[in-house]
Amino acid sequence: MSRYMRPYKGIFWASVILTILLAAVAPALPMLIEYTLDKYILHADASGLNWMLLAMIGLLILQTIIRYYHTLTTNILGQDVIRDIRIEVFNHISNLRLKYFDNTPIGKLITRTISDLETIANIFSQGLIQIIGDLLQLLVIFGVMLYTDWKLTLIVLVPMPIMIWATYIFKEAMKSAFIDVRTAVSNLNTFLQEHISGMAIIQYFSREKQEMRKFDEINAKHRDAHIRANWYFSIFFPVLEIILAISTGLLVWYGSKQILDNTISPGVVVAFLMYINMIFRPIRELIDRFNTLQMGMVSAERIFEVLDTDEFTPNNGTKQPANIQGEIEFQHVWFAYNDEKWVLKDVSFHVNPGETLALVGATGAGKSSTINILNRFYEIQQGSIKLDGTDIRDYDLNYLRRHISTVLQDVFLFSDSILNNITLNNPNIKFDDVVEAAKKVGAYDFIMRLPGGFNYQVQERGATLSSGQAQLISFIRALVHNPTILILDEATSSVDTETEIMIQQAIDNIMSGRTAIVIAHRLSTIQKADKIIVFDKGEIKEIGTHTELLNIEEGYYKKLYDLQFNSLGI
Structure with missing residues (x-):
């Protein structure tokens, strides 16, 4: 955590200084009350009493100002740190290979990035620095009490071992x-994430x-977990109140005897009554803050588990040539x-630059x-893949994907404008x-009919557009990035026949001068391909042009072709 606070050293040390000031002024009010009672009230000095009253008001104003800035700085520190961690987590997740997302529910990643990080923010705004402040306050108050009357202090601390034992038991239970x-x-x-996304299926x-x-x-499990945590609180805090009552009773008993024996003044006993409450209040808050810290540490473990995940696509390549021809092997x-x-x-x-390769085969064949x-969304185990004669692992990963x-x-569309x-x-x-690009694809007219045109706000996953319209937008998206290699993975499957015919010529024009790989179940869309590969159970069964493959008797492609066109009554 310390490395995340380094950029904010100034505000961190400001928080620490304010924490020390709060601890330093904490026992001042009881000391003023003790002095006022013994020096002015018992001697009926009204003039001195008025001055002490003004001093107390000034002290309270000072404490309020310090506490205000203390709360402000700790919260600012917490939010700054969490902003940086959240950016790092999102950037880390964005660079993980797809295999990680295959095995990790999206809802869990959302929890890590939002809910768990908010819990960590509480470490700074309500936890770590405040715990240090409460501990300092306890040390200062104990020091003042011992200096004032060490015997009375020891009497007050008699129930402390019980409280320490109860605190340890509570801590272990709360962690679980x-x-x-x-x-x-x-x-x-x-x-919720999975079922809201899949509500249509439900x-x-x-x-x-x-x-x-x-x-x-x-x-119900969520409720039970919270109830169990609150149950521990409901037991522990009454125990603290009992211990406070015991300490108060011992103080009143022993202090009264000392007053009667003229060993101590009434002001000391009154001050000690305030000290006891000032001791137990930080202890109660320490427990709360410790629980905040503990919950934050649990969340931190879960977040750093994500950050420690090294399932990245290796990007050791550095090659970024001026031009890519598009030769694939x-x-x-x-x-x-x-x-x-x-x-x-x-x-x-092998695919030559500018050629169109079609991949066909049954579902799950490997297309x-x-x-x-x-x-390079996934890494191969054996063999090599070359682009323009160079292994794709030798290229810079971002450079490779840009082409x-x-x-x-x-098609996935974000909740944003069509343009974005x-x-x-x-x-x-x-x-x-x-x-x-929109005109080439044939999507310009329908976009301009939408309210706002290219600034039309698309709802999540393109819910307000037809599947065909969303598909056309994905065509434009691919084209404007001016790729060397264009891949169409069942790209016309969501487009009706009329729309498919309309954009087929545009696709032919778009492919001109580019290496293209087309995956299609509709064999009618790939008849012009320079090369067709037939996959079956992960193996290449046939390679050739449409005409060449049809001339293979009992061939895989011919069977697929006859089956498809016979089913259409052609």
Whole structure:
């Protein structure tokens, strides 16, 4: 944590100084009351009493001012640190390889980035510095009490061993409870994120009641975790009150005897009554703050677990040539998502610059995996992939991906304007280029009919647009980044036949001069491809043009073609 506070040394030390000042002035009021009682009230000195009253008012004003700035600086420090940590966490998550997201629920990452970080913020605003302040206040008050009357101080401290033992038991119990609370919060966030995103599926299949029961179970665990934590509080604080009452009783008993024996003055006993409350108040707050600190540490462990995750795509390459021609070569590539359950087996092929390669095959044959490893979203286990004769691992990763644009079957649009969804806030993309790309794709007219045109605000995941319109926007997005390699992964599957025909010519124009890889189930869309590869269970079965593959008797492609077109009655 210390490294996150280094940029804010000034405000940190200001908080520390204010903490010390608060501790220093803490016993001043009881001391003034003791002095006033013994020197002025018992001697009926009204004039002196008035002056002491003014002194007390001034002291209270001073304490208020110090406490105001103390609270302000600690909260500012906490928010500054949390802002930096949140940026680091988001940046870290953004650079993790896709395999990490395959195995990690999104709701848990949301909990780490938002809820857990807010808990850590409390360490600074309500925890660490305040704990130091409370401990300093206790030391100062104990020092004053011992200096004033050490015997009376020892009498007051008789119940302290009981309180220390109770505090230790409470601390251990609360740590376990806080872990359960944070786990319950994470599970609740995960469930909500997944089910709100998939609400259409729930309603399509009338699963509302069943999912409500699941939510009720998760919510009940969330409630029980909080109740258990609060139950420990409900036991511990009454114990503290009992100990306070015992200390107060011992003070009154022993102090009264001392007053009767003229050993001490009444002002000392009154001051000690205030000291006892000033001791137990920081102790109660210390417990609260310690719990805040403990919960923050639990959250910190969970956040640093994410930050310690090193599932990055290695970016050791440095090559950034001025131009990429777009020559692609797979050489004996083997790839598996998990262990050695091979998704691609000894895959080899070559694509010349400017050629169009089509990948066909059944679902799960390995088509999408081929483009995933070309983008280096996943790393291959064996073989090599070369771009312009250079292994793709030798290129700078960002440079490599900038030269590849992909249009996916499942289009993702952000809650933002159409323009920002296209440019992804890239300042190097000019508006005129966006308009030109929109006209090429055939999307310009429908965009201009929307309220605000390119400034139309798209709802989450493009809910206010048809699937075909969202797909067209993804085409524009791919084009304006001016890629050397264009990948279309089932890119027309969400477009109706009429729209597909309308944009097919535009796609042909867009592919001109670019290397293109097309994944399609509709074989009618790939007949013009320079080369077609037929995948089956991760292996290449056939390579050739549309005409060449149709001439192979009992060939895989011919069977797919006949099956598809016979089903259409052609």
